[in-house]
Amino acid sequence: MRKAIVTGGAGGIGGAVTAALVKAGYEVVVTYHEGRERAEASGVTAHRFDLGDPDAAAELFARTGPVDVLVHNAVVWPHRGPDWRHSVRANVEGTLALVDTYLPGMTAAGWGRVVLVSSGLVRGGMPGRHTYGAAKGALHGIARNLAWDGGPSGVTVNVVVPGLIATARLDGVTGAFAEAVADVAAHTPLRRLATPEEVAAAVVFFASEAASGITGQELFVDGGKD
Numbered sequence: 001m002r003k004a005i006v007t008g009g010a011g012g013i014g015g016a017v018t019a020a021l022v023k024a025g026y027e028v029v030v031t032y033h034e035g036r037e038r039a040e041a042s043g044v045t046a047h048r049f050d051l052g053d054p055d056a057a058a059e060l061f062a063r064t065g066p067v068d069v070l071v072h073n074a075v076v077w078p079h080r081g082p083d084w085r086h087s088v089r090a091n092v093e094g095t096l097a098l099v100d101t102y103l104p105g106m107t108a109a110g111w112g113r114v115v116l117v118s119s120g121l122v123r124g125g126m127p128g129r130h131t132y133g134a135a136k137g138a139l140h141g142i143a144r145n146l147a148w149d150g151g152p153s154g155v156t157v158n159v160v161v162p163g164l165i166a167t168a169r170l171d172g173v174t175g176a177f178a179e180a181v182a183d184v185a186a187h188t189p190l191r192r193l194a195t196p197e198e199v200a201a202a203v204v205f206f207a208s209e210a211a212s213g214i215t216g217q218e219l220f221v222d223g224g225k226d
Contacts (some may be wrong), residue, residue: 003086005069007049008074010039013117013165016196017071018042018121020204029064031074035161052090053207058099066105070209073117084131091135095142109154113207116143120163120222140218147216156215158206162199164220188223
């Protein structure tokens, strides 16, 4: 049985990814920063993980050991205030620490999958989100270059790029925000938002044998918007 770890595996997208990997037959470990009860309710092993802690990746590896699949979905949300430098550094440096910690085990085994979850804002943009865009944009550069490091050993590295996704947090929104959500849906070929399960399906594909010839690539799951 292949073993997978999903960082941020208890939220809307992360929870769907976790469920899809379990259904596909993987042994799954998830991480959470907050929301321990929700993480443990997923029925898989859950560990607290702070992406901004420089020692967190090594501590997590000590608990999990090597894995076959690393799905990195966790994010430290950037803010406009004085903490924006910390959050951007946490996302970029935390991601690098994570992949550098788990990649050697994959290359030694001669097989592995790294799937980084980005955001459609990297391409589409949004006012006031430039720090978030910077943090997520770094994932694309990491994946493209890391593909060269892992490729000779049978390790692929790809990026799943969700657009605005119909997660539970959008249920019941009203006013200008609801209008903005409806506008996004109206300007996609599918005329709707993609679901967390559809994002999860893309992740499971990249984690599978079927994607063995694909690395360093991006897959947008946004109803065709981009």
